[in-house]
Amino acid sequence: MFSIRLGFKNLSRQKRRNIITIFVIAFAFFGYLFMESMMNGMEEMSFDNIRNFETGNIQIAHPEYWEEREEFPLENLIHWDHELEEAIGQTQGVIAASPELKFSANLNNGIDEMGVIGLGVIPEKYNKVFQTQDYFIEGSIAVLEDNKAVIGDRLAELMDLKMNDYIILLVRTKEDTFNTIDVEIGGIVRTLNPMMNTNTVLLSLNTVQQSLNVDAGVTMISLQTSEVPEKNIIQSLEGTFKDKGLSIKAYSWRESAENVIAMSAAKKSGIGAIMSVVLLIGMVGIINNIILSGLERTSEIGMMKALGMKEWEIVFVFMIEAMGIGVLGSLFGCLFGYIGVYWLVNNGFYTGAWGDMSQYGIPILDRIYGVWNYPAFSYIFILGVVVAVLSSIVPAYWAAHKDPVEAIYHR
Amino acid sequence: MPLLELRKVKKIYKQGKIEVPALRGVDLTVEEGEFSTIFGPSGSGKTTLLNMIGCLDTPTEGEIQLNGNRISDLSKKELAMTRRYNIGFIFQSYNLIPVLTAYENVEFAIRLIGSLSEKKMRDKVLNMLEEVGLKGKENRKPNELSGGEKQRVAVARALIKEPKIILADEPTANLDSETAQDVIKNMIKMNEELGTTFIFSTHDPQIMEYARRFINLKDGTISSDKRRK
Numbered sequence: 001m002f003s004i005r006l007g008f009k010n011l012s013r014q015k016r017r018n019i020i021t022i023f024v025i026a027f028a029f030f031g032y033l034f035m036e037s038m039m040n041g042m043e044e045m046s047f048d049n050i051r052n053f054e055t056g057n058i059q060i061a062h063p064e065y066w067e068e069r070e071e072f073p074l075e076n077l078i079h080w081d082h083e084l085e086e087a088i089g090q091t092q093g094v095i096a097a098s099p100e101l102k103f104s105a106n107l108n109n110g111i112d113e114m115g116v117i118g119l120g121v122i123p124e125k126y127n128k129v130f131q132t133q134d135y136f137i138e139g140s141i142a143v144l145e146d147n148k149a150v151i152g153d154r155l156a157e158l159m160d161l162k163m164n165d166y167i168i169l170l171v172r173t174k175e176d177t178f179n180t181i182d183v184e185i186g187g188i189v190r191t192l193n194p195m196m197n198t199n200t201v202l203l204s205l206n207t208v209q210q211s212l213n214v215d216a217g218v219t220m221i222s223l224q225t226s227e228v229p230e231k232n233i234i235q236s237l238e239g240t241f242k243d244k245g246l247s248i249k250a251y252s253w254r255e256s257a258e259n260v261i262a263m264s265a266a267k268k269s270g271i272g273a274i275m276s277v278v279l280l281i282g283m284v285g286i287i288n289n290i291i292l293s294g295l296e297r298t299s300e301i302g303m304m305k306a307l308g309m310k311e312w313e314i315v316f317v318f319m320i321e322a323m324g325i326g327v328l329g330s331l332f333g334c335l336f337g338y339i340g341v342y343w344l345v346n347n348g349f350y351t352g353a354w355g356d357m358s359q360y361g362i363p364i365l366d367r368i369y370g371v372w373n374y375p376a377f378s379y380i381f382i383l384g385v386v387v388a389v390l391s392s393i394v395p396a397y398w399a400a401h402k403d404p405v406e407a408i409y410h411r
Numbered sequence: 412m413p414l415l416e417l418r419k420v421k422k423i424y425k426q427g428k429i430e431v432p433a434l435r436g437v438d439l440t441v442e443e444g445e446f447s448t449i450f451g452p453s454g455s456g457k458t459t460l461l462n463m464i465g466c467l468d469t470p471t472e473g474e475i476q477l478n479g480n481r482i483s484d485l486s487k488k489e490l491a492m493t494r495r496y497n498i499g500f501i502f503q504s505y506n507l508i509p510v511l512t513a514y515e516n517v518e519f520a521i522r523l524i525g526s527l528s529e530k531k532m533r534d535k536v537l538n539m540l541e542e543v544g545l546k547g548k549e550n551r552k553p554n555e556l557s558g559g560e561k562q563r564v565a566v567a568r569a570l571i572k573e574p575k576i577i578l579a580d581e582p583t584a585n586l587d588s589e590t591a592q593d594v595i596k597n598m599i600k601m602n603e604e605l606g607t608t609f610i611f612s613t614h615d616p617q618i619m620e621y622a623r624r625f626i627n628l629k630d631g632t633i634s635s636d637k638r639r640k
Contacts, residue, residue: 002522009510303506306467307520307568308495310488404467408502409458 003313007320010293011328017292021285022329025388028278029333029380034340035274037370038349043264044371045192047253050260052131053193055253056098056222058233060088063249065219072104072117074174077217078248087244088221091236093228096128099218101208105181106170107201109159116155116199118169118181120208120218129224132189132196138163139187144204148186152197156188163188169201173213181211223250282329282384283391286322290392293318294399301399302407311400318396319389326388330381337377344370412479414575414608415441415464420473420483422459422631433459435631436473441610443575446602448622449612456631457612458580464610465498465578466490478575495523499569501579501611505561507553513540513564514549521571539567542604543597559590563597570601579611583618595621 011018051057061069062076078084080099088097101120106113123141127133133141137153144150149167156162162185169181183203190197209215225233230252237250254261294301304314348367422434433456441447449457462468463475466482469490475483482493494500499520507516517536521527527535540549543563553561562582569577579598583591595611595618602609613619627635 002519005515006508006511006519012510299504299506300508303500303502303508305491306465306494306498306500306502306506308491308493308498308523310491405462408467408506 003317004320007317008324010317010321011324014289014293014296017289018325021289021325022332024285025282025326025329025384026332026336028281029330029384030336030340032271032274032278032380033333033337033376034344034370036271036373036376037341037344038368039267039271040373041344041370042368043267045369046260046264047257049191049193050257051253053191053196055256056129057225057253058094058223058230058237059251059253059256060097060221060223060237060248061219061251062247066249066251069102069219072102072219074103074172074212074214074217074219077101077214077219078221080216080218080221084221084244084246087240088223088237091233091240093225093233093236094223095226096125096224098122098125098129098222098224099205100126100220100222101205101212101214101217102219103171103208103212105201107155107159108168108170109161109165110168112159113170114159114199116169116201118171118201118203118208120203120205122205126202129222132191132202135189135191137188137190139185141187141202143186144202146186147183147204147207149183150187150189150202151185152200153188153190154194154197155199155201156185158198161185167201169203171211173211174217175213179211179213181207183207278380279383279387282326282387285329286325286388286391287395289325290318290322290395290399293321294395297399298402298407298410301402302404302410305402305404306408311397314400315393315396318399319392322388322392322396323385326385329388330384333384334377334381337380341370341372344368345372413440414443414445414478415439416474416476417464418474420460420463420470420475422456422463422468423471432631434463434470437628437631437633439626439633439636441576441608443608444602444606445624446599446609446622447611447624447626448619449610449626449628450614450619451628451634453614455628457628459631460628461578461580461610461612464576465500466493496572497575499572499574499577499607501562501565501569501577501582503581503584505553505558505565505585507561507564507568509553512550512552513545513556513560513567516553516564517567517571520568524572536567536571539571540564542601543567543570557590558586559593562586562590562594566594566597566601570605570607573605574607576608576610579609581612581614583613583615588615588617591615591618592621 062078065073065076085097088094098121103118105116105118107116123144127141141150161167165185167183167185171179171181173179234250241248301314348369350367352366417437417439420434420437424431424433437460449460451457463470470483474481477497485493511519514536517539521532521536540546543566545560545563548560583594586594598609599621601607623639625637626633
């Protein structure tokens with residue numbers, strides 16, 4: 001169609017302006033794709049770090065404990081014994097179970113004191129659920145067997161501690177009396193989860209149970225599961241607990257990570273806001289372009305009307321031109337976006353300059369890696385073209401609606 | 412039946428509360444194949460009259476008939492269709508599309524009619540460009556053509572769709588006298604060969620001499636209407 005050819009040929013007019021508009025759209029789209037990849041990457045990493053270092057895939061706890069778990073109470077504990085371990089282990093989809101006793105403590109290095117979270121675990125079982133073992137700078141999780149402690153590198157730095165130093169953990173027992181745990185540091189870890197590195201002390205479960213006077217009590221049991229859907233495993237587990245008359249429940253890791261998930265939801269609305277700004281930039285660029293083109297080509301529009309073109313045919317020519325700008329802007333945007341996301345996926349974005357990300361509730365160490373989201377590329381491309389075409393309609397109609405006599409003799 | 416008939420055509424422009432009459436009751440009849448000029452001082456209403464005849468504007472009062480059809484009461488869409496099929500325009504400032512070649516500028520007009528096959532359309536456009544003396548310059552863009560050549564493209568563009576009437580508003584005003592005569596001779600040639608009716612306005616007495624009918628417009632009325640003997 002001739003109008004299509006004319007629309008595209010018109011792109012070669014006002015090259016500088018068109019190029020600026022195309023690149024404004026391209027950079028806006030690049031920004032969107034980059035941010036989207038980074039935020040999705042941040043979400044994925046946050047979830048991985050929660051599952052791999054804090055919660056496992058499923059956690060088992062007393063409902064009353066679950067409600068107050070942020071306070072680390074020593075009530076409503078689970079009695080960990082062979083029978084329970086076997087029952088959990090036989091549930092379809094459960095690969096491993098790690099009992100843990102979580103408590104609050106004050107860590108004293110002889111000079112300073114700071115609040116930490118103590119975690120009593122059985123190393124052999126803990127290793128089957130969590131990945132901490134892979135992130136030891138010094139020592140290993142096995143030292144827990146020798147009544148030694150493992151701490152994060154950030155905590156070590158803060159409290160000026162090193163391997164083989166002794167620390168004192170001031171704790172309150174189940175009866176609310178004070179007790180201390182004196183241990184030697186036998187391992188230092190630097191995991192991908194900043195919370196783990198900053199305020200967690202790993203100890204042997206036995207030691208902690210004795211020190212807190214909770215017998216065989218554990219606060220939670222974390223599970224590593226297979227590909228079986230979490231929902232099915234939770235249902236099976238709760239069926240087993242009911243049969244055994246146990247008043248404990250299973251919870252998805254998502255319930256533990258509700259703060260991060262809430263942030264993720266906020267992130268999604270953030271992406272929506274970014275998308276709106278991006279589209280607004282594109283719309284303003286296109287509208288500006290078409291209005292200026294309409295003004296510059298007034299006498300040409302008059303000539304088109306004199307030739308007998310209908311208004312919608314003139315509008316169509318401008319729409320094709322806008323579509324061309326939209327296509328080129330979106331293409332370059334996707335190209336720049338591809339380069340940016342490729343860099344983000346392979347190199348990661350260093351967040352060290354922003355300080356400790358855990359301060360903002362984001363369980364990521366210091367580098368955010370992007371993730372590929374190919375549908376986002378096609379989505380932004382299509383949306384870019386559609387928005388370009390739609391935003392050209394009103395200014396194009398304004399241009400095409402000019403009085404033919406005034407348009408022809410416009411100087 | 413005359414090709415064009417105007418009866419008591421008036422056009423009044425409103426500038427705020429003031430009414431400015433541009434045409435004060437024009438009666439005019441033009442037969443098919445005529446080669447006429449409308450002349451008169453600036454502000455006499457030449458362009459307004461051409462705009463009325465060309466369906467670009469509608470009269471405040473009176474009636475215009477083109478080819479037996481009353482056009483003074485048509486809607487915008489119907490006026491556009493009348494212009495598309497029946498009327499060709501040539502403007503003082505050529506009004507060519509700068510991104511299109513000479514060939515494409517002419518092709519543009521015939522594409523709007525869209526009744527020919529691709530091959531016939533191509534042959535017709537090339538023949539028309541040859542007729543107006545632009546053979547070999549088909550692929551040149553307007554900025555690569557002289558003023559006279561640009562106006563010849565405009566003539567070819569007006570003629571390609573074989574309209575009933577071609578209206579030219581000061582077609583030679585931007586050209587030197589030699590080129591102007593060249594363009595007007597080209598228009599005469601087309602008038603004689605194709606029988607297309609031409610009405611053009613001009614200030615230039617030398618160009619006026621080429622017409623066969625002389626319509627003098629003064630203060631919005633026709634003061635004289637003479638034919639060459």
